[in-house]
Amino acid sequence: SQELEQSPQSLIVQEGKNLTINCTSSKTLYGLYWYKQKYGEGLIFLMMLQKGGEEKSHEKITAKLDEKKQQSSLHITASQPSHAGIYLCGARISSGSARQLTFGSGTQLTVLP
Amino acid sequence: DSGVTQTPKHLITATGQRVTLRCSPRSGDLSVYWYQQSLDQGLQFLIQYYNGEERAKGNILERFSAQQFPDLHSELNLSSLELGDSALYFCASSGSFSVGTDTQYFGPGTRLTVL
Numbered sequence: 001s002q003e004l005e006q007s008p009q010s011l012i013v014q015e016g017k018n019l020t021i022n023c024t025s026s027k028t029l030y031g032l033y034w035y036k037q038k039y040g041e042g043l044i045f046l047m048m049l050q051k052g053g054e055e056k057s058h059e060k061i062t063a064k065l066d067e068k069k070q071q072s073s074l075h076i077t078a079s080q081p082s083h084a085g086i087y088l089c090g091a092r093i094s095s096g097s098a099r100q101l102t103f104g105s106g107t108q109l110t111v112l113p
Numbered sequence: 114d115s116g117v118t119q120t121p122k123h124l125i126t127a128t129g130q131r132v133t134l135r136c137s138p139r140s141g142d143l144s145v146y147w148y149q150q151s152l153d154q155g156l157q158f159l160i161q162y163y164n165g166e167e168r169a170k171g172n173i174l175e176r177f178s179a180q181q182f183p184d185l186h187s188e189l190n191l192s193s194l195e196l197g198d199s200a201l202y203f204c205a206s207s208g209s210f211s212v213g214t215d216t217q218y219f220g221p222g223t224r225l226t227v228l
Contacts (some may be wrong), residue, residue: 032215042115042203042228043219088156098206099215100146100169103156 003027004091006104014112018077021107023089031092032072033101034063036085042090046074070074076109084111116140117220119204125226131192134223138185138206144168145187146207146217147179151200162187194227201225 006022013019023032031050035043037053052067060077076083086108090101118141126132129151138145147159158171164179173179176194181187191198201224205217 031215035219040201040222040224042117042221043205044115045216045218048216090156099144099217100158100161100171102158102219105155 003093003102004089004104006087006089006107008107009105010108010110012110012112013079015080016078018075019079019109019111020076021074021087023074023104024071027070027093028095029065029067029070029072029091029093032063032065033090034072034074035090036047037088037106038085043050043100044059046087071102079109079111080108081111081113084109115218115220117204117218119202119220119223121223122221123224123226125228126194127228128196128210130194130227131171131190132194132225134189134191134204136187136189136204136206136220138187138204139208139218141213142206142208142218143185144207144215144217145181145185146205147173147187147189148203148205148219149200150203152224153189156203159189180223191225196227199225 034046047063049065055064062075086106088106090103118137120135143164146161150156159173161169179189201222203222204220207217209213
């Protein structure tokens with residue numbers, strides 16, 4: 001979706017390295033969600049960010065929301081092969097009662113052992 | 114396991130046919146969302162139901178329809194199938210319309226192949 005741009009499209013890192021994935025919206029964000037997907041499988045919810053400046057962490061994954069830039073970043077510290085997969089950002093870009101998400105095109109992460 | 118179930122897991126059919134995909138939301142969730150994921154279009158929102166009523170429509174074709182039943186399970190009906198309808202179809206559910214508590218949890222998906 002051009003409304004939500006993810007970068008990079010793919011990333012190959014050596015185990016133990018840190019990495020960052022970015023998600024930028026062309027519209028006002030009313031909620032930003034990060035999911036992880038194994039190829040051909042369902043999406044696993046990672047984190048949700050609501051307020052500008054908000055930062056959340058779970059294990060070695062940290063997500064931040066920059067409301068002014070309408071941008072979120074997902075940072076993985078000391079990557080492991082278990083982190084491999086497709087990372088998708090999804091956003092609510094409507095302030096109405098509908099809650100559907102618009103998704104980015106995803107970032108394919110490969111972690112080499 | 115997200116708690117959202119979808120059946121069948123795989124579906125292979127021919128052009129022109131009609132299929133029904135089924136989704137059971139997480140216990141207590143009132144909202145059900147349907148998404149389509151394809152290589153060229155990515156993950157696209159189709160339609161949302163809340164407690165049996167249609168709440169929002171996205172890029173859903175007229176050949177597609179959905180409904181949510183009193184027990185809150187939902188079905189997505191796809192008719193006059195075309196090769197381009199081959200995709201992964203996901204159902205997601207959420208519990209509330211309240212801001213901050215409307216995280217969508219996704220099912221494992223149904224892979225539809227149209228031959």
